[in-house]
Amino acid sequence: xTNYEELANLLFSQIDKTPxxxxxxxxxxxxxxxxxxxxxxxxxxxxxxxxxxFTCAVAYTTARQSGGVFYVRVEDTDSKRKVDSAVxxxxxxxxxxxxxxxxxxxxxxxxxxxxxxxxQSERKEIYQTYAKRLVEQGLAxxxxxxxxxxxxxxxxQQNEDIKGYYGKYAKCRNLSLEQVKANIDTGMPWTLxxxxxxxxxxxxRFDDIIKGKIEMxxxxxxxxxLKTDGIPTYHFAHAIDDHLMRTTHIFRGDEWIxxxxxxxxxxxxxxxxxxxxxxxxxxxxxxxxGKRKLSKRKxxxxxxxYYTEQGYPKDSVNEYIMTIANSNFEDWxxxxxxxxxxxxxxxxxxxxxxxxxxxxxxxxxxxxxxxSKMKAEEVYSQSYEWAKEYNTPLAELYEKDTDYITxxxxxxxxxxxTRKDITKWSDIPDYLSYMYDETFVSCYDLTGNADPxxxxxxxxxxxxxxxxxxxxxxxxxxxxxxxxxxGCTPNVKEYKQNPEAFKGHIGDVSTVIRVALTGRTNTPxxxxxxxxxxxxxxxxxxNLALEHYKSx
Ligand code: GLU
Numbered sequence: 092x093t094n095y096e097e098l099a100n101l102l103f104s105q106i107d108k109t110p111x112x113x114x115x116x117x118x119x120x121x122x123x124x125x126x127x128x129x130x131x132x133x134x135x136x137x138x139x140x141x142x143x144x145f146t147c148a149v150a151y152t153t154a155r156q157s158g159g160v161f162y163v164r165v166e167d168t169d170s171k172r173k174v175d176s177a178v179x180x181x182x183x184x185x186x187x188x189x190x191x192x193x194x195x196x197x198x199x200x201x202x203x204x205x206x207x208x209x210x211q212s213e214r215k216e217i218y219q220t221y222a223k224r225l226v227e228q229g230l231a232x233x234x235x236x237x238x239x240x241x242x243x244x245x246x247x248q249q250n251e252d253i254k255g256y257y258g259k260y261a262k263c264r265n266l267s268l269e270q271v272k273a274n275i276d277t278g279m280p281w282t283l284x285x286x287x288x289x290x291x292x293x294x295x296r297f298d299d300i301i302k303g304k305i306e307m308x309x310x311x312x313x314x315x316x317l318k319t320d321g322i323p324t325y326h327f328a329h330a331i332d333d334h335l336m337r338t339t340h341i342f343r344g345d346e347w348i349x350x351x352x353x354x355x356x357x358x359x360x361x362x363x364x365x366x367x368x369x370x371x372x373x374x375x376x377x378x379x380x381g382k383r384k385l386s387k388r389k390x391x392x393x394x395x396x397y398y399t400e401q402g403y404p405k406d407s408v409n410e411y412i413m414t415i416a417n418s419n420f421e422d423w424x425x426x427x428x429x430x431x432x433x434x435x436x437x438x439x440x441x442x443x444x445x446x447x448x449x450x451x452x453x454x455x456x457x458x459x460x461x462x463s464k465m466k467a468e469e470v471y472s473q474s475y476e477w478a479k480e481y482n483t484p485l486a487e488l489y490e491k492d493t494d495y496i497t498x499x500x501x502x503x504x505x506x507x508x509t510r511k512d513i514t515k516w517s518d519i520p521d522y523l524s525y526m527y528d529e530t531f532v533s534c535y536d537l538t539g540n541a542d543p544x545x546x547x548x549x550x551x552x553x554x555x556x557x558x559x560x561x562x563x564x565x566x567x568x569x570x571x572x573x574x575x576x577x578g579c580t581p582n583v584k585e586y587k588q589n590p591e592a593f594k595g596h597i598g599d600v601s602t603v604i605r606v607a608l609t610g611r612t613n614t615p616x617x618x619x620x621x622x623x624x625x626x627x628x629x630x631x632x633x634n635l636a637l638e639h640y641k642s643x
Pocket of ligand 1: 131132166329343344
């Protein structure tokens with residue numbers, strides 16, 4: 092069939108624009124030479140997988156560091172998968188972690204930028220304009236095969252190396268214009284297929300930014316470009332959209348890597364410049380000595396909302412993402428303790444080829460460090476924002492006495508030995524619990540040389556001499572002063588030289604007091620805790636503890 096132009100007009104009579112029109116409408120971006128244009132292209136399911144956030148963070152950082160553009164395009168051609176307010180919840184998850192697009196879909200009903208519409212469902216005419224051109228050039232044709240016929244082809248191909256619609260199996264490839272007209276007249280549905288120019292003996296070679304040099308057979312399949320409803324497949328939409336939106340670097344999951352031969356062929360037949368690909372391996376999880384993909388179904392931590400609900404600060408998650416994205420990040424961080432994360436020279440070439448391992452214990456470590464470096468006011472404001480949304484009792488506690496909470500959160504902050512008690516905001520209720528009578532839970536278990544007999548001795552003496560108005564030095568002197576009367580030494584060194592001579596040392600004495608006041612053997616600075624608890628609470632708890640130890 093040679094009259095391709097007539098065929099194109101028959102199939103796309105409603106299309107009156109040309110590819111040239113769109114090329115002019117969406118000209119190449121005026122950016123500096125090395126600027127990278129990257130994008131996030133979610134299907135609007137409403138669920139943001141940690142892997143999506145990871146991919147996004149990498150694409151976003153690449154655009155930022157090169158002075159480029161990061162945009163969001165919504166791939167909503169599959170109406171079965173559409174979910175109400177899915178876009179806004181996905182965008183919210185991104186912005187919770189500091190990723191705000193420069194362009195594209197920025198809210199459920201808002202787009203910004205000159206390269207839109209950024210929703211595929213609104214780009215039908217654009218896809219069809221390019222489809223029409225391919226038909227005119229003999230590079231695409233309508234296919235009338237039914238699902239049953241396609242199934243039959245699959246059955247016949249059981250022993251073929253290459254499966255799909257090609258060669259002798261491509262029944263509609265050479266239909267005459269008359270046959271096409273007749274089929275259309277009878278109302279037969281049709282899909283539009285690529286007339287693949289591929290040669291199965293030739294290789295497609297490309298250089299993936301992450302995976303390196305890759306070689307695969309050329310595509311020979313006449314893939315579907317438009318479905319029966321005129322909506323494009325992912326492959327066709329990818330080529331048109333990433334070209335017209337002038338994407339330079341495509342960061343996406345490596346489940347697409349096998350399709351690159353097809354994608355590059357599409358860019359070629361459409362006359363588009365080829366983009367660079369960076370295929371990201373999935374996030375893996377260790378299980379029973381093996382590895383498997385972090386799964387939406389099995390792992391709560393697969394959902395980005397998990398981190399928000401648990402109250403991992405955005406900086407912690409971002410630090411962790413960089414830790415697993417580039418193995419030299421941790422060395423850089425050690426050398427640049429206070430530098431903003433954006434200063435890290437991220438390099439996509441250094442990303443894992445085979446599958447990044449997710450480790451929540453590592454995230455917790457990173458997060459403890461991040462929180463330990465924050466000022467009390469920052470801990471206060473971030474955790475208060477979190478509490479308002481996820482923990483009302485905590486938010487109420489914050490509102491009751493802001494100064495008290497800030498003072499507690501300030502204990503051991505901004506000094507050399509910062510403690511790392513808080514991993515995420517949901518740890519705070521437990522962290523604060525002994526500072527309030529309502530939540531204090533006594534526990535009189537002791538460690539070291541401290542035992543109930545020593546505890547009775549220490550508490551009896553301490554309750555009479557402690558003075559809430561002491562400064563730190565006097566407070567400590569008082570504890571030391573009761574040591575000899577309790578058979579202990581205030582000097583740990585002396586104890587170590589001659590342990591038999593003593594029942595314990597100053598550390599054991601303070602353990603007794605710490606346990607009585609907090610129910611714990613390990614806490615931030617006991618002096619500040621004591622001072623904040625106040626005289627009444629302190630003497631009540633000392634007496635209660637004393638009663639307990641006397642009774643055992
Ligand atoms: N909508 C596609 C997906 O969610 C996007 C892939 C891509 O980034 O090109 O898998």
